[in-house]
Amino acid sequence: MTTSGLAHRVTRTGILLALMLFAVVPLLSMFTTALAAPGSTPQGLSWPSDPHWHNFVDAWSAANFVALFRSSILIVLGVVPATVAMATAAGYALAALNVPFGKAIYGLLLVGLTLPFEALITPLYYDLRSVGLLGTRLAIVLPLIGLLMPFGVFWMRAHFLGAEPALTEAATVDGATTWQTFRRIHLPLATSAWSALSVLFFLASWNQYLLPLVLVDDPTKRTVAGGLGAFQGQYGTDIVLLCAGSLLIILPSLLIFLIFQRNFVKALMQGAVK
Amino acid sequence: MYGVFVLFPMLQSVQYSFYDWDGIGPATTSGLDNWKAIFTQPELLQSVVNAFVLVVFYTVLPVGLGLVAASLIRELKPGAFSTTARVVLFVPQVLPLVAAGIAWTWMYSSDGLVNQVLRAVGLDQHTRAWLGDFTFALPAVGVIGVWVMLGFCTVLLLAGIGKIDPALYEAARLDGAGRVSEFFAVTLPGLRRELVVCATFTIIAALASFDVVQIATQGGPGYQTMVPGVQIYRLTFLQQHVGQASALAVFLAVVVLVVIWPIQRLGREK
Numbered sequence: 368m369t370t371s372g373l374a375h376r377v378t379r380t381g382i383l384l385a386l387m388l389f390a391v392v393p394l395l396s397m398f399t400t401a402l403a404a405p406g407s408t409p410q411g412l413s414w415p416s417d418p419h420w421h422n423f424v425d426a427w428s429a430a431n432f433v434a435l436f437r438s439s440i441l442i443v444l445g446v447v448p449a450t451v452a453m454a455t456a457a458g459y460a461l462a463a464l465n466v467p468f469g470k471a472i473y474g475l476l477l478v479g480l481t482l483p484f485e486a487l488i489t490p491l492y493y494d495l496r497s498v499g500l501l502g503t504r505l506a507i508v509l510p511l512i513g514l515l516m517p518f519g520v521f522w523m524r525a526h527f528l529g530a531e532p533a534l535t536e537a538a539t540v541d542g543a544t545t546w547q548t549f550r551r552i553h554l555p556l557a558t559s560a561w562s563a564l565s566v567l568f569f570l571a572s573w574n575q576y577l578l579p580l581v582l583v584d585d586p587t588k589r590t591v592a593g594g595l596g597a598f599q600g601q602y603g604t605d606i607v608l609l610c611a612g613s614l615l616i617i618l619p620s621l622l623i624f625l626i627f628q629r630n631f632v633k634a635l636m637q638g639a640v641k
Numbered sequence: 642m643y644g645v646f647v648l649f650p651m652l653q654s655v656q657y658s659f660y661d662w663d664g665i666g667p668a669t670t671s672g673l674d675n676w677k678a679i680f681t682q683p684e685l686l687q688s689v690v691n692a693f694v695l696v697v698f699y700t701v702l703p704v705g706l707g708l709v710a711a712s713l714i715r716e717l718k719p720g721a722f723s724t725t726a727r728v729v730l731f732v733p734q735v736l737p738l739v740a741a742g743i744a745w746t747w748m749y750s751s752d753g754l755v756n757q758v759l760r761a762v763g764l765d766q767h768t769r770a771w772l773g774d775f776t777f778a779l780p781a782v783g784v785i786g787v788w789v790m791l792g793f794c795t796v797l798l799l800a801g802i803g804k805i806d807p808a809l810y811e812a813a814r815l816d817g818a819g820r821v822s823e824f825f826a827v828t829l830p831g832l833r834r835e836l837v838v839c840a841t842f843t844i845i846a847a848l849a850s851f852d853v854v855q856i857a858t859q860g861g862p863g864y865q866t867m868v869p870g871v872q873i874y875r876l877t878f879l880q881q882h883v884g885q886a887s888a889l890a891v892f893l894a895v896v897v898l899v900v901i902w903p904i905q906r907l908g909r910e911k
Contacts, residue, residue: 393744483849486890574737592737624735
């Protein structure tokens with residue numbers, strides 16, 4: 368090993384460690400703060416002499432987390448299966464079947480991919496108010512299904528475009544209907560694609576903030592992220608409790624990511640670039 | 642579903658944008674007034690300008706740093722360190738943006754870590770409440786964007802590098818290319834599609850940012866960190882200027898489309 372080679376390796380490790388530090392430090396700072404004495408104003412990063420683990424319990428009850436988690440789970444259950452199912456069917460249709468106006472439909476969806484949520488929030492508010500859904504979880508679930516749809520169709524279409532056409536031909540020769548070909552052959556093969564999509568949509572719903580903030584007044588009917596916003600408004604000055612509460616809310620997203628991280632990153636790599 | 646909850650409201654947005662409506666009483670048409678206001682009212686124009694400043698932080702810096710990180714990770718042998726680096730860098734991307742906003746609001750506060758570090762190295766006179774500072778608030782919000790986007794760009798670019806034919810690297814080595822010229826001759830051209838995806842995703846996130854700004858600064862101090870997303874929210878739900886909000890909303894949607902379109906074309910060429 369030459370000196371310059373060694374120097375390069377040290378710099379390389381140094382840069383990577385610095386970037387990793389940048390990524391974790393805000394979370395570490397939250398963690399040590401969450402353990403400080405309740406009501407105190409600790410320094411940014413300092414291990415408290417006697418950690419107050421009880422802060423997490425206090426934050427749990429202060430933010431009414433049981434209700435928040437229940438609400439988020441209901442919203443995720445309302446959004447994810449429906450959206451993934453529709454996106455899979457639509458993606459297959461646009462990729463493999465000869466749909467009338469398929470090109471135009473796909474074009475419209477692509478435009479939707481760039482559409483900011485904020486551009487729709489005002490009319491959505493008045494529409495949902497006029498049909499009496501404002502303040503209910505459906506007011507979050509229904510628009511979210513629509514808003515996630517372009518990405519879902521885009522994602523699944525990209526997957527089905529890469530599918531082997533010979534499989535379809537073989538199935539047709541064997542007398543399978545279009546539905547059977549889709550159900551028995553392409554759907555099982557697409558498992559990795561739609562399960563990755565489910566994880567992405569879980570995160571998108573779980574972390575959704577704007578829709579709950581605007582469309583639902585009662586924090587206990589929002590997503591956890593929406594509830595966290597309300598929590599910040601209420602306990603913004605009590606930094607210890609706020610940090611404890613935020614960490615509790617982060618935890619499920621973090622766990623889901625760590626559990627699925629292998630598939631997740633792989634799917635992201637395959638799906639995003641097609 | 643897409644039609645009812647996305648396309649139809651979008652058309653309504655266009656319609657509202659020509660009205661003067663407080664959301665309760667009858668709406669009156671106001672012609673192009675709402676549209677003119679975007680270019681004449683300083684606080685509206687400022688929000689659009691700020692959104693483009695954020696592109697530097699959400700897109701340029703993460704893509705640049707992501708390229709560096711990805712090239713460095715590529716040189717590592719596959720193993721614990723490279724996996725850890727990937728996972729750790731990606732974590733901020735999966736957290737709710739609300740949490741990112743709260744974490745960084747704390748980092749930037751008077752007692753937060755940023756000031757703590759400055760004090761520790763003797764730069765006491767530079768400590769400040771960063772998000773309340775007229776000069777530094779917008780860059781400070783921008784750094785939150787770097788934090789969120791860096792992992793996404795790194796992981797995606799790393800995937801792209803993995804697909805580049807190793808023979809190209811060998812050929813470059815044989816031609817006597819150093820690390821830098823190798824990067825520009827082999828890595829960068831090979832990453833074209835990944836770069837387009839990164840740019841598209843992060844530019845949309847920058848121009849349409851809402852969560853982080855709403856939590857961290859709500860557009861303040863003054864209008865220093867105001868972005869269109871927050872402005873639309875305030876106009877509709879706090880000030881009841883529905884028509885004005887809708888004009889800004891449609892304008893934002895068009896701006897995003899106009900910026901993204903050429904980038905996508907770039908990716909499809911060849």
